[in-house]
Amino acid sequence: MIALDDVTIAYGSGPRAVVAVRDFTLAVPEGEAVGLVGESGSGKSTVLRAVAGLIPYAGGEVTLAGRRVDRRRTTAERKMVQMVFQDPYGSLHPNQTVDQTLAMPVAIHRLDNGEARIAQVLAEVGLGREHRYRYPHQLSGGQRQRVAIARALILEPRILLLDEPTSALDVSVQAEILNLLSRLRRDHGLTMLMVSHDLAVIAHLCERIGVMSRGQLLEITTATAMANNQVTHDYTRQLLRSNAGFDRSSVSSGELDVVVG
């Protein structure tokens, strides 16, 4: 469903270009969920943006649903790939009601039955009719993220890109959103590509997990292998340790030193 072949993404051009992702190759079959983990600046969000067509790529090929796509996407290609961002506070327009937010993509893509679509998608993400004419500041964080998911879903996409969808949320709300995402994936046969720094969250939703560092894909492993500590890279091992909580013995005093680069 999603295939990236030797994709290289750079910001800026000429000698000052910063290569954010280098020779990235990944294939996600239809209906599968793949997660990307890595430190900040490792390029994981950049990959999502390239798949979404938000940024151009310098080299390589991106294929979606068997068709090679360009940075310039057709309306149908845009409709097929939708994205949910980390911070629902920032990704919703503060001066638009939920109804307006959801009506916009319907209008852009000239879909019929806007009215019915909005009502249906709201029900699907677990929001009531009473939420439809509210502004984002009148909603809780979890409700806002539901609106963001509804906005992606209303176009009936086949691919859902998730950039840290739960890291701005409380634990109890995170559980609700994760449950919602697994249900939507099952009901709609969605293909998902998800980025998170939380291994447990990724492993909950995704079968395969890619580990990124400094713009490169270090390894692709499975959630089960991660849980059993069967990983090959040191960096992945470090990630696993950090996710388990604080362990003073896991850092030697030499590791504490930072050299100014």
Place this chain on the structure above:
Amino acid sequence: MTDTGMTDTGMTDTLLTVRNLSVTYSGDDGDVRAVRNVSFTLGRERLGIVGESGSGKSTTGRAIMGLVGQSGRIEADEMRLGDTDLAHLGEHGFRKLRGQRIAMVLQDPKYSLDPVMSVGRQIAETHRTHLRSTKRDARRAALEMLEAVHIRDPERVYTMYPHQVSGGMGQRVMIAMMLIADPDILIADEPTSALDVTVQTQVLAIMDDLVRSRGMGLILISHNLHLVSSFCDRVLVMYAGQVVETCEAAKLSEAKHPYTRGLLAALPQLGNRRAELPQLQRDPAWMADLA
């Protein structure tokens, strides 16, 4: 260091005592009680406060420093730092206390450091303010402090501005600044939430080493249950402004209160994949005033 832990009855080793602390904010729609009857003591240990957003954990930390703003009202039967009565301390008294005897590390160094002053001068300024030292002494102390937080080339980092340092290094600078005046208590409010997981452990280890070696008390405020239970000695669990449960950090997984249990169950676990995560069912009874 002031020997506040010592009283003439012997070594009690209690640095901070808080009894029935309440913080009320008055607004247009009546009073909001952000913190309700919170009581705890802090010795030379690492105390964690966990809870979800709005549970009052940060407000509790801020109330200890007298930082609740104009509309906030602090009430307590007792709030004592060593021999200082915090419950009846005015703004002037708190100003002398902050930084010198209680220090606070906030979440994101990008916002808590002064963007137009080099990080070294910011650390030195703290030293000069609280210890009335000379410029030269302050500079030397700041360089030593930078070394203590494991920065290899302190001379160079001294002259750098906050935007030139990484998040992890910024938080080290923040810790250096907070510990230079040798306070009795350090309050760390989500000190590593803005950092990468791999850097988190390093920053926490530095904080832990320094707090231990100086015999300080640490209050770690966090929403991260794993982190608090693995880092702290004791944990307070807050819900709707009240402490609903206190337990040994290592035994957080055996917590009894349904709220704590619900939170733990709602966490996804590596290696234990469940089709559906149990969602927290909030019981209105948890809101009722505890005795």
